[in-house]
Amino acid sequence: xxxxxxxxxxxxxxxxxxxxxxxxxxxxxxxxxxxxxxxxxxxxxxxxxxxxxxxxxxxxxxxxxxxxxxxxxxxxxxxxxxxxxxxxxxxxxxxxxxxxxxxxxxxxxxxxxxxxxxxxxxxxxxxxxxxxxxxxxxxxxxxxxxxxxxxxxxxxxxxxxxxxxxxxxxxxxxxxxxxxxxxxxxxxxxxxxxxxxxxxxxxxxxxxxxxxxxxxxxxxxxxxxxxxxxxxxxxxxxxxxxxxxxxxxxxxxxxxxxxxxxxxxxxxxxxxxxxxxxxxxxxxxxxxxxxxxxxxxxxxxxxxxxxxxxxxxxxxxxxxxxxxxxxxxxxxxxxxxxxxxxxxxxxxxxxxxxxxxxxxxxxxxxxxxxxxxxxxxxxxxxxxxxxxxxxxxxxxxxxxxxxxxxxxxxxxxxxxxxxxxxxxxxxxxxxxxxxxxxxxxxxxxxxxxxxxxxxxxxxxxxxxxxxxxxxxxxxxxxxxxxxxxxxxxxxxxxxxxxxxxxxxxxxxxxxxxxxx
Numbered sequence: 001x002x003x004x005x006x007x008x009x010x011x012x013x014x015x016x017x018x019x020x021x022x023x024x025x026x027x028x029x030x031x032x033x034x035x036x037x038x039x040x041x042x043x044x045x046x047x048x049x050x051x052x053x054x055x056x057x058x059x060x061x062x063x064x065x066x067x068x069x070x071x072x073x074x075x076x077x078x079x080x081x082x083x084x085x086x087x088x089x090x091x092x093x094x095x096x097x098x099x100x101x102x103x104x105x106x107x108x109x110x111x112x113x114x115x116x117x118x119x120x121x122x123x124x125x126x127x128x129x130x131x132x133x134x135x136x137x138x139x140x141x142x143x144x145x146x147x148x149x150x151x152x153x154x155x156x157x158x159x160x161x162x163x164x165x166x167x168x169x170x171x172x173x174x175x176x177x178x179x180x181x182x183x184x185x186x187x188x189x190x191x192x193x194x195x196x197x198x199x200x201x202x203x204x205x206x207x208x209x210x211x212x213x214x215x216x217x218x219x220x221x222x223x224x225x226x227x228x229x230x231x232x233x234x235x236x237x238x239x240x241x242x243x244x245x246x247x248x249x250x251x252x253x254x255x256x257x258x259x260x261x262x263x264x265x266x267x268x269x270x271x272x273x274x275x276x277x278x279x280x281x282x283x284x285x286x287x288x289x290x291x292x293x294x295x296x297x298x299x300x301x302x303x304x305x306x307x308x309x310x311x312x313x314x315x316x317x318x319x320x321x322x323x324x325x326x327x328x329x330x331x332x333x334x335x336x337x338x339x340x341x342x343x344x345x346x347x348x349x350x351x352x353x354x355x356x357x358x359x360x361x362x363x364x365x366x367x368x369x370x371x372x373x374x375x376x377x378x379x380x381x382x383x384x385x386x387x388x389x390x391x392x393x394x395x396x397x398x399x400x401x402x403x404x405x406x407x408x409x410x411x412x413x414x415x416x417x418x419x420x421x422x423x424x425x426x427x428x429x430x431x432x433x434x435x436x437x438x439x440x441x442x443x444x445x446x447x448x449x450x451x452x453x454x455x456x457x458x459x460x461x462x463x464x465x466x467x468x469x470x471x472x473x474x475x476x477x478x479x480x481x482x483x484x485x486x487x488x489x490x491x492x493x494x495x496x497x498x499x500x501x502x503x504x505x506x507x508x509x510x511x512x513x514x515x516x
Contacts, residue, residue, distance in 0.1 A: 017384045025051075025119075026126070026156050029142070031110055034129050034156060037065070037075065038120040048075035055080070055119065062115045066106065068132060069123035087428070089128050092167070093176040095273040096294050097233045100183065102132055103139045127167040130156070134168075134181045146177035171309050172292040179297055202271045203295045204333045204453030205247075208263040212326040213254040214288055214313075215278040220256035224278050224288055225249050226263060231292075232275035243275065251281070266363065267333070267450040270295050287326070289313035303330040313490075333453040343444045346451075347373070355460060359451045367405040368439050368447070371398040375432040384426050399435075409438050 026034040037048050055063045065084045077084045087094075109116055122128045134149035143149035150168050163336040163381050167173065205228065213423035229243040232373050247268040254261050277290040289310035307313045307322045316322050353369075360366040374394055381387040398407050399414040420431060451457055 018241070025054075028133055028137075028156050031115065032106075032119045032133065032136070033119045033328070034126050034133070035121045036118050037067075049079055051119075052079040053227060055117075059115070063117050063119060064070075064109050066102070066118060067101075067121045067122075068120065070122065074123070086479060087132075089122065089132075089411055091231055091275070091292075092128060093131060093170075093173050093292065095231050095233050096176065096179055096183075096296075097273075099176065099180055101233075103136050103180075103181040106136055107139060122267065131168060131177075134177060138177070138181055139184055142243055146174060146181055149177070165246045170311055171314055172311050172370075173292070175293065180296055182297070198271055202269055202334075202449065204450060205265040206267060206269045206333055206454075207265050209278070209329040209331070210254075210261045210263070210278075212323040213256055213259065213261070213331070214279055214322045215256060216286070216288060216321065216325065219428050221254050222288065223251055224255050224261070224280060227250040227276045228265070228268055228270070229275045229277075230271070246270070259361050261368055267358065269370055269446075269449055269453075269455050270332075287312045291330075298332060301332045301334065303332065304328075305330070316398065322471055328451055333455075346448065347376075351460060356447075356451055359454060359456065363447065363450075366448060367398060367407055370405070370437060371407050372439050372443065374398075375436045376434060377488045379429045381429070386428050387429070391431060392421060394432070395421055405436070408442070409435055409500075413438060 028034060035051055037051055061367065063080075063083060065080050067084055068085045069086075069088045070088055070090055078133070085105060089099055093099075106118055106120075109118060120129045121131060130153040134143070134146065134153055137143040137149045137152060138146065143152055143471060153168075208226065210224070213221050226249040227245055228247040231243045231244050247265060248437055249263050249265070252261065252263075271292050273292070275290060275292045279286040280288050289307075289312050291305065291310055305328050307326050310328065311324075313322055328360045346356050357366055360369055370396070378387065378390050378394060381390060395417060397403055397405050399409075399417060400406060417435060420427070
């Protein structure tokens with residue numbers, strides 16, 4: 001039913017089944033096949049049972065099916081004796097870790113026994129299977145370069161010739177094939193791929209410069225906006241989205257010409273597989289170009305790409321939309337702590353703290369730092385009456401829902417603190433501990449890595465240390481104002497409102513902490 005051709009591969013040949021149904025299998029090697037497997041759909045009978053019958057008759061007990069379909073299996077795995085592995089490919093090319101896991105699993109299965117065979121299939125075109133098998137051909141040593149692997153698969157997938165080159169010649173596909181070939185070159189100590197080699201160093205994207213405006217409308221020019229997404233690895237039938245949006249750029253109106261348009265990226269942190277896509281007009285408008293990459297392979301902080309290096313844009317070979325001098329420049333910064341500038345050092349050292357405060361002001365998050373510093377100072381207050389009044393003032397400024405300086409806390413944290421203040425009595429020093437921990441985690445994991453990647457941080461002298469002068473400046477960083485204390489009836493309610501105005505006749509003063 002299948003006849004062999006010369007070389008490593010077999011020519012695909014239709015297998016006559018019952019009725020008018022046909023089954024096509026393409027041999028990549030003697031032990032690796034590409035198939036089109038689908039379940040029953042409406043009035044169309046699926047071919048999964050027929051392929052299972054053929055595999056059982058030919059390779060009984062020695063076959064495994066690799067399903068690359070987006071929506072997982074649409075047939076019963078039992079018909080293949082549950083020998084089905086799923087690697088859902090939501091995006092093309094898939095994340096680098098998905099490629100490594102697929103190749104590693106396929107290689108281990110074939111190495112386990114010389115009689116084992118593998119069947120790879122997808123729910124759409126076999127081009128996606130071809131891209132994954134190109135990586136396996138590189139890992140197995142049957143092909144030495146990505147171009148060699150593509151030419152190899154071209155013959156195997158000759159039934160998809162019209163779409164084959166359009167898909168496998170995408171810049172991002174070629175880029176990920178080169179990524180994988182570099183991983184293979186580094187894997188010299190083990191016969192199998194080491195997944196940990198696909199490390200994910202962090203980069204901060206500062207800005208994007210677009211040189212020249214593509215013509216996306218009748219009047220020329222365009223209205224570009226961009227999104228930055230982190231692509232994640234899906235496992236099995238995981239229904240979650242395969243990407244997480246990290247940043248949205250605002251829409252700009254760009255006229256036709258050779259001007260340079262700058263897009264501020266606000267030091268967005270990038271790690272792993274990233275997709276940066278520019279669209280025209282609305283957020284669901286047509287794509288102008290896209291750039292998919294992995295941060296492990298970014299060597300320089302300045303990356304310049306031409307039209308032929310960008311997805312979608314590479315199709316405009318006649319230059320009908322993109323000017324001849326069109327290019328996109330990405331400005332990155334490595335995220336590495338400099339010297340002893342840890343997060344705690346930034347909070348303690350006033351030079352770092354001032355720069356950190358200026359950065360948070362640009363991110364509209366300076367209230368997080370103010371709350372954390374004032375809450376830390378609150379924990380050091382000895383006098384109970386002073387501590388009670390300071391707690392009410394901190395809560396009214398940073399925890400009330402209608403406050404313009406409200407910090408973002410998990411549900412229930414603010415309510416518990418407000419409830420304790422409402423009931424009155426002596427307030428312990430640990431009342432803000434939970435809120436401080438949440439705000440500190442937010443600053444440490446989000447704002448701090450982006451801050452140390454900024455040019456402003458790089459200009460701070462690296463030999464700064466905590467000294468007596470910094471300690472003196474810290475003590476002067478807060479001014480103490482005597483304000484009327486809140487009576488029991490004027491305390492902060494758990495509903496987040498003040499039940500009355502502060503009494504100006506109260507004789508018990510309280511402290512409020514203000515940043516100098």
